[in-house]
Amino acid sequence: MKILIAEDEQALQQSIAIYLGRDGNICEIASDYDDAMYKISLYDYEIIILDINLITGSGLDILRLLKKEKKKAGVIIISANNSLEDKLEGLDLGADDYITKPFHLAELNSRIKAVLRRGKYGGDETIVFNEIKIDTNSKTVYINSKIISLTRKEYDLLLFFITNKGRVLSKEMIAEHLWGDHSDLVDSFDFIYVHINNLRKKLTREASRYLRTVYGSGYKFIEE
């Protein structure tokens, strides 16, 4: 489960990330408005935990963007403000739930589960690139209409590349996206080579050609 935490209070960021991380989720943190916007543009999260009162911009604007771009993330709003207007406005804009500070992490967690059960987020999106088709709903990857079976990391990797085709993705960016913010602790990204290698082996000769090494910089999925 990929979760984006858009919250500018450091302590709260960390608690949420650690708590949800224990459940096997991968949390990325966006520390301000722009960071949140950027990350949302990069990837379709399943859950976004969104502080309405970010210092550098309003969470409501982020919500508007999400709706406008038809992102399917489940959104849970955090607010210090208990006013009914805010709450209604948030829900009007398509948020799935609303929680006011302070709150227990366990409650946040159960709300996330509830939102997920509702299943709003998991539309029926399939991503197609030449002979590669990814059904994000069933997490199935087809090449020339034949299923290839990928592990979770391989799947995440492929999806990250294919949704950012043409862009050079550094090992740091990859690490952060696939492993969340724990990756600070690691001082070598060697394991990424392994996953790249595994992924390439599972792709067909043709398809693996798209995934290019950019020596000294990272990798990119060429758009062709």
Added chain:
Amino acid sequence: MKILIAEDEQALQQSIAIYLGRDGNICEIASDYDDAMYKISLYDYEIIILDINLITGSGLDILRLLKKEKKKAGVIIISANNSLEDKLEGLDLGADDYITKPFHLAELNSRIKAVLRRGKYGGDETIVFNEIKIDTNSKTVYINSKIISLTRKEYDLLLFFITNKGRVLSKEMIAEHLWGDHSDLVDSFDFIYVHINNLRKKLTREASRYLRTVYGSGYKFIEE
């Protein structure tokens, strides 16, 4: 990653440069207000670490200039002063983050990463000069719409020239820009000849004409 460290405390300069250098970044140091201004005018850094309380001028003025000239650098302010006003003023002026002395280098590092991830600096910029096109997103260089493949140093070199076209760049400046402050240790800049030469060979006959030797001074990329 090109980082400018605008800080007048020598010891701190060095620690930051060494620490960040280990991650493969290239750090240039500006020891005072004028030096910072000059270096900023020369090149679009990706990150600028800016001490607000420089002896010879205010970091806030540097920030104003950056904003005025629409530079895309991520700016992290360092200050000994923990006042909220300063913080807010800095952020108002477009700084991306704020850190108060004393701080752990690891924290600076993680803030840099956070700022970078926000990706303000690396939108979808393509730089065009006559028949040369550089897509900084995919790190691809085209000449007459045909891709030419450059190594990292060659790419950095070309980018440095093309963003400073018309200006004579000395070997010292080039060395500092491409290799950071480790270049103090080297007493000859001969290796630059090699890279210039390699770059010229990879450019077309036409394009390599832009890159002129200025005997006794350095090189310049003529604007035409």
Added chain:
DNA sequence: TCTACTTCTTTAGGTTTAGTTTAGATTTTC
């Protein structure tokens, strides 16, 4: 809960590519 199985991470050696050094050739300036 135990076992078998899958996936993930770590390690280490090998391969490739890039970067640096060297030294002799060439050019420029005075």
Added chain:
DNA sequence: GAAAATCTAAACTAAACCTAAAGAAGTAGA
């Protein structure tokens, strides 16, 4: 024409990347 600066090719060194395999961790089924 001599000294300094620059160019160039090739050998050398270092860094980045790949790959296989083994150990660790996680997962599912009995």
